Amino acid sequence: MERNTDPQNLESRLRADDKSALEQVYKLYREEFLNYVKRYKIDDAQAMDIYQDTIIAMHQNFVTKQLQLQQSSLKTYLFGIGKNKVFRYLKLSDRHLRWEADFEDQELESPEEPGLSPQQKLLARKLNQISERCREVLLLFYFRNLTISEIVEQTHYKDVNTVKSHKSRCMKNLKTLMGVDQ
Amino acid sequence: MMEHEELIQGYFKQSLSEADSQKVIRLLKEDSEFKAAFETYQQMHMAFKKAEYDNLKAQLQAVESKISEQTKPWYIQPWLRYAAASVLVIALGVNFFFGGSDNLYDDYFETYPNVYQPVIRGAASTSISDAFVFYENGEFEQAAASFEQLLAQQDDVNLKFYRAMALLNAGDTQQALPLLEQLSETAFEFQTESKWYLALTYLKLDQKENAKSQLEQMDAIDAEFKAEQRNSILKEI
Structure with missing residues (x-):
């Protein structure tokens, strides 16, 4: 238990895309974060939403950039992201209020999907439909930005060429899948 | 000399040196093959980001509903309600099998x-x-x-x-x-x-x-x- 809550250990588990580490961090700072957000007069449901988005943004930074926190603690880093999200939310809702008359039907865009094209949204849905093995290799390469040799190190693939051929086969499948809906 | 693939991955990883970043910008303008590869990568990266976001959001919402359940008063918490009900059932059962008649007495x-x-x-x-x-x-x-x-x-x-x-x-x-x-x-x-x-x-x-x-x-x-x-x-x- 002590080993698992060790910040260094948590960070390396986050880098390795460990979802249980994510839950652990979520529970660890939840109370404090929600109290912090209260001062901005944001309602509970919205505060919860911001906290969840903050946790996810933190996780994705660890996962895609292999983030190593040099000077700040995990908590400082998390609250830093959170603060940005709170301000962005306040700014957006403020603007939304002032321009309400002009943009009545315009939904507040989630900060997590800035200008995601319909094509990207469709692709995102398809990525949850392809085979587990295809999803894994594509995720490691395109999302986590691991090189082909890093993928060989971290998975059961025999060698670089196997990864390459599997990856290109999976991309082909995905393109076919996308073609069906286009 | 960095391979194109390495440059693109480095760009999304935000791990490129200043010189390599400039190189990516130049290649995007001049090399259509690089541009196509970059755009495919970007599409995939953004789509995964969204897909993972959706999955994680669902995961955290599930965690949250568990947490808020635990902070409800005991009689609203399902498991405690069931626990209370089973204690009652057990008590009645014990009473029925062992003490029922004695209690009537x-x-x-x-x-x-x-x-x-x-x-x-x-x-x-x-x-x-x-x-x-x-x-x-x-x-x-x-x-x-x-x-x-x-x-x-x-x-x-x-x-x-x-x-x-x-x-x-x-x-x-x-x-x-x-x-x-x-x-x-x-x-x-x-x-x-x-x-x-x-x-x-x-x-x-x-x-x-x-x-x-x-x-x-x-x-x-x-x-x-x-x-x-x-x-x-x-x-x-």
């Missing part, structure tokens, strides 16, 4: 009053009145012993009845039972009462059929006596 048993011989305070004590004094004072073991001595001198069905009552009150079911069985078949002043107490004793010993039979027979002798209680017991067993 306890629920319905009350000391039969001394209607046989009023105790006259200060009167010269006879051994019969001694026995009833013990009985009325709740000293049932001594009362039972006194009735037993009296019965050794004279066979009296009413004294037998009070001996049985004293024994029941003293908790001596084993000795009371044969007395009550005998009395309930004897036509005398307290026959209905005898059947009633015999029925309760049977319930205490978990002999439901015997109890039921006694309770049903009471109707023929005295339909009024303990009618309400008898009906409730018959419904329960």
Whole structure:
């Protein structure tokens, strides 16, 4: 238990895309974060939403950039992201209020999907439909930005060429899948 | 010299040097093949980001609903409601299997009053009145012993009845039972009462059929006596 809550250990588990580490961090700072957000007069449901988005943004930074926190603690880093999200939310809702008359039907865009094209949204849905093995290799390469040799190190693939051929086969499948809906 | 693939991955990883970043910008303008590869990568990266976001959001919402469930008052928390319900079921079950009849005994048993011989305070004590004094004072073991001595001198069905009552009150079911069985078949002043107490004793010993039979027979002798209680017991067993 002590080993698992060790910040260094948590960070390396986050880098390795460990979802249980994510839950652990979520529970660890939840109370404090929600109290912090209260001062901005944001309602509970919205505060919860911001906290969840903050946790996810933190996780994705660890996962895609292999983030190593040099000077700040995990908590400082998390609250830093959170603060940005709170301000962005306040700014957006403020603007939304002032321009309400002009943009009545315009939904507040989630900060997590800035200008995601319909094509990207469709692709995102398809990525949850392809085979587990295809999803894994594509995720490691395109999302986590691991090189082909890093993928060989971290998975059961025999060698670089196997990864390459599997990856290109999976991309082909995905393109076919996308073609069906286009 | 970095491969194109490495440059693109480095760009999304934000790990490129200033020089390599400039190179990416230049290649995007000049190299259409690089541009296409970059755009495919970007599409995939953004789509995964969104897909992962959706999955993680669902995961955290599930965590959250668990947390808020734990902070609800106990009777709103499903598992505690079930726990409370099962305790109740277990309690009822235990009661049903082990203590049910005994509880009926306890629920319905009350000391039969001394209607046989009023105790006259200060009167010269006879051994019969001694026995009833013990009985009325709740000293049932001594009362039972006194009735037993009296019965050794004279066979009296009413004294037998009070001996049985004293024994029941003293908790001596084993000795009371044969007395009550005998009395309930004897036509005398307290026959209905005898059947009633015999029925309760049977319930205490978990002999439901015997109890039921006694309770049903009471109707023929005295339909009024303990009618309400008898009906409730018959419904329960």
